[in-house]
Amino acid sequence: MIDILDLGVCEYEEALNIQLDLLKKRQADEINDTLILVEHPSVITMGRRAEKGNILGSKAVLEENGVGVFESNRGGDVTYHGPGQIVGYAIFKLKRYQMSIRQFVWNIEDTFIKLLKDEYNINANRDFKNTGVWVGNNKIVAVGLAVKRGVTMHGFAFNVNTELSHFNFIVPCGIHDKGVTSVKNIIGKEENLEEVKDKVIKHFKEVFNKSMKDVL
Numbered sequence: 001m002i003d004i005l006d007l008g009v010c011e012y013e014e015a016l017n018i019q020l021d022l023l024k025k026r027q028a029d030e031i032n033d034t035l036i037l038v039e040h041p042s043v044i045t046m047g048r049r050a051e052k053g054n055i056l057g058s059k060a061v062l063e064e065n066g067v068g069v070f071e072s073n074r075g076g077d078v079t080y081h082g083p084g085q086i087v088g089y090a091i092f093k094l095k096r097y098q099m100s101i102r103q104f105v106w107n108i109e110d111t112f113i114k115l116l117k118d119e120y121n122i123n124a125n126r127d128f129k130n131t132g133v134w135v136g137n138n139k140i141v142a143v144g145l146a147v148k149r150g151v152t153m154h155g156f157a158f159n160v161n162t163e164l165s166h167f168n169f170i171v172p173c174g175i176h177d178k179g180v181t182s183v184k185n186i187i188g189k190e191e192n193l194e195e196v197k198d199k200v201i202k203h204f205k206e207v208f209n210k211s212m213k214d215v216l
Contacts, residue, residue, distance in 0.1 A: 001032045001033070002032065002033050002034070002035060002204075002205055002208060002209070003031065003032045003033070003034045003035070004034070004035050004037065004201055005018075005022075005034055005035070005036045005037070006036075006037045006038075006197065007036060007037065007038040008038070008039065009038075009039045009040075009041070009083075010038045010039070010040065011040065011041060011043075012040050012041075012043045012045065012068070012070050012081060013070060015036070015038050015040065015087075015089070016070075016072070018036065019036065019089050019091065019153050019154070020153075022034055022036070022091045023091055023148055023151055023153050026091050026092075026093055026151045027093075027148070027149050027150070027151050029093075031091075033090075033091065033092040033093060033096075034090075034091040034092075035088055035089070035090055035091075035155075035201070035204060036088065036089040036090075036091065036155075037086060037087070037088055037197055037200070037201075038087050038088075038089070039083060039084075039085065039086065039087065039193065040081040040082060040083075040085070040087060041066070041068075041082070041083070042065070042066050042067040042068070042080070042081070042082040042083070042163075042166060043067065043068040043069070043070055043080070043081050043082070044062070044067060044068070044069045044070070044078060044079070044080055044081075044169065044170055045069075045070050045071075045072045045074070045078070045079055045080075045081060046069070046070070046071045046072060046077075046078050047072055047074045047077055047078070047079070047144055051077065051078070053171075054077055054078040054170055054171040055069065055078060055169065055170055056168070056169055056170060056171065057168075057169035057170070061169070062169060065166070065169070067080075067082075067166060067169060072154070073146050074144040074145060074146050074153075074154035077171075078170045078171065079142050079144065079157060079170070080166055080167055080169070080170055081157055082162060082163060082166055083161075083162070083163065084159075084160055084161030084162045084163065084182070084184070084190075084193065085157055085158065085159055085160060085161075085162040086157075086158040086160055086193065086196060086197060086200055087155070087156070087157045087158075088155045088156045088157075088158070088200065088204070089153060089154055089155045090104075090108070090145070090152050090153070090154075090155040090156075091151060091152065091153060092104070092151065092152045093150060093151050094147065094150050094151070094152060095150040099211070101145065101147055101152070103211070104145070104152060105131055105143055105145065107207050107208055107211055108141075108143050108155065108156050108204075109126055109131070109132070109133050109141070109143065110207045111200070111203045111204045111207045111208075112124060112133040112140070112141045112156070112158060112203070113125065113126070113133055114203050114206075114207065115199055115200065115203040116133070116135075116140070116183075118203070119199050120183060120186070120187060122135060122183075122186055122187075123135070124140060124141075127178075130178070131143045131144070134178075135181055135186065137178045137179060138178065138179040138180055138181035139159075139178060139179070139180050139181070140158070140159050140180070140181050140182065140183070140186075141156055141157065141158050141159070142156065142157045143155070143156050144156075158196075158200065159180065159181065159182035159183065159185075160182060160183045160184065160191050160193060160196050161182065161183070161184045161190050161191060161193065162182045162184075164180055164181070164182060164185060167179075167180045183196070
């Protein structure tokens with residue numbers, strides 16, 4: 001069973017503390033596998049492999065634009081979260097399933113490849129060198145995870161109505177030769193974020209329920 005927790009709009013640090021609390025509970029089998037959905041105020045997060053040089057905006061410019069900076073324990077480099085973006089944090093116990101972390105990431109990517117095709121007729125794909133989901137050379141979904149005692153945390157960031165100009169403050173995920181895009185940028189109109197959340201939940205559950213085999 002996959003539970004859904006929708007935090008609405010929530011500061012990154014507050015959402016991280018909620019993740020850490022649920023992580024401990026999942027490690028202790030006190031809760032089911034849980035997908036947290038959230039929309040963050042503008043913030044740049046730095047993963048474990050992040051290089052400070054990949055933040056291009058000065059402190060003054062970031063403050064002027066209301067963009068915070070937070071060091072995270074997820075994998076990956078530098079990324080941006082902000083309004084119009086659906087962020088998902090997956091608190092899943094991998095030990096329950098015959099699934100590697102690579103397969104877990106693959107499932108997240110599959111979720112959005114299928115969603116974009118089925119709901120918007122957008123052809124998205126993987127880049128086998130870089131994680132995430134891409135439309136051409138532009139990333140539309142970033143993926144970054146951490147695993148603690150067999151339980152995942154962090155997850156994905158799906159650009160729906162995201163202000164793409166804010167990605168100019170960073171080198172997204174440390175990749176210099178590719179760009180970013182959003183659903184709004186591709187289809188030319190803003191989407192209802194609550195409706196898109198329902199689509200994310202539907203496709204996420206379909207992909208994961210199909211591939212997860214309970215071995216306990």
